[in-house]
Amino acid sequence: MKPDMDDAYANGAYIEGAADYPPRWAAEAEAFRTSLGARARLGLSYGPSERMALDHFMPEGEARGTLIFVHGGYWLKFDRSCWSHLAAGALARGWCVAMPSYDLCPHVRIAGITQQIAQAVMAVADGSMGPISLAGHSAGGHLVSRMLAPGMLPASVTSRLTHVLPISPVSDLEPLLQTAMNADFGMDTAMARAESPVHQPKPGTPVTVWVGADERPVFLDQARWLAEAWDVDPVVTQGAHHFDVIDALTDPHGDMIRRLTTAL
Template identity: 70%
Template sequence: MELDDAYANSAYIDGADAYPPRWAAKAAQFRDALGARAELGLRYGAGEREVFDLFHPLDAARGTVVFVHGGYWKAFDRTYWSHLAAGSLAQGWSVAMPSYTLCPEIAISGITNQIAAAVSAVADRAEGPLALTGHSAGGHLVARMLEPGMLPFAVAQRIARVVPISPLSDLEPLLRTSMNDVFGMDGAEARAESPVHQPVPDVPVTVWVGGDERPAFLDQARWLAEAWSVECHIAQGKHHFDVIDALVDADSDLSRLLTGA
């Protein structure tokens, strides 16, 4: 369809097929190394994929980061990304990573509600501030958490900052991709699920995007930053698949931003 190429990432990244197995291997090694500091498969809902992993720092946590994975709402789960918790753990924060039901089994609006339930369940298990981040579709989902009334008031009040990474912020262009055969969105849902149409949040937000990403993703990041009057940080030399690598490093600008270090 008209915008299929605009939203195609793998075709423009060298060695794209090697990334998912490499992510999965690194994530498994990371979980194994954490041992008892990794609580796996904690339930936040009744569905098979309504579970999250919770990783703990060595000492009492300063707060909890929630990382929501991407995959165009139709691929992956929490087990591919565990190693990305390393930077925040080293900064003294716990890290929670939820899975969610994938399209077409559920609508994108249903996934948004699942992530709201996941964030609430994480908040019930953890004390202190919450920082939300997510990549691509996950960036969309954490941005959606700032819709007034999406989270219980007591949970929303604990959100210290939100960092959507390469987010999809306006879903209406996706109606002109063949992926919508999987999403099943109509115009009303696409608009309702677009963070660019939400009220400007009163929580600190930084939009993060790779400088070498597809023009459509640079546009999506810019649109959200402009709609919310927040900073859009462009990570030079990074594409859609490696822009998240900085989360591994405790001293990276991205990790320090996320944890308030």
């Protein structure tokens, strides 16, 4: 029997209290921004569209580096305002955090979003000094992985990347051709392959592929496929599902933040 790919990639249907997460994220993010006061610089433009803007959070004292976090939502929903609280771990370790929004499908193609994130990374690099690390969740995991494709970023930026950490990434987009979401993505097989990190060469930048043990089987597969393609050992967090695996970003003492904020 042919698998139901819409069900396979449905996360909320299999997470208890799933509907409570988005409003909780938004409330925690707003409270966090408020608590930072002047250390939160909001709505900095990096491109021509309204959604091509980022929030920049600064630590107390001189910054040791910059973490760029790219949100998920299947390239279809959410923006930077929902995730500000996830900057807590890196800020506590003396790193700046930048969080970009981007245009969403169907108004743009996924390839266009990839180019927008490259613009965001370059804008952050131009306005900062020191090491840069990238983390992204779900579709954001796809996007930060794409930053490691040959020629995606200039050498002057790539040389500053100290770690890239895709969390629960979508690394092979071809299965999504069999989902209803593709009506908004507008992908064909060639487009899906071109945007799939599993088909990129192994990068020279250190990479950690991170996933929750309680995620849907396809996300465990997607993480494993990327780890195998790039010859890295995946980290599988016991007891974590697709919506709470990102909570580790708030812990300054955890392994996820340690990897992202340890300059080479």
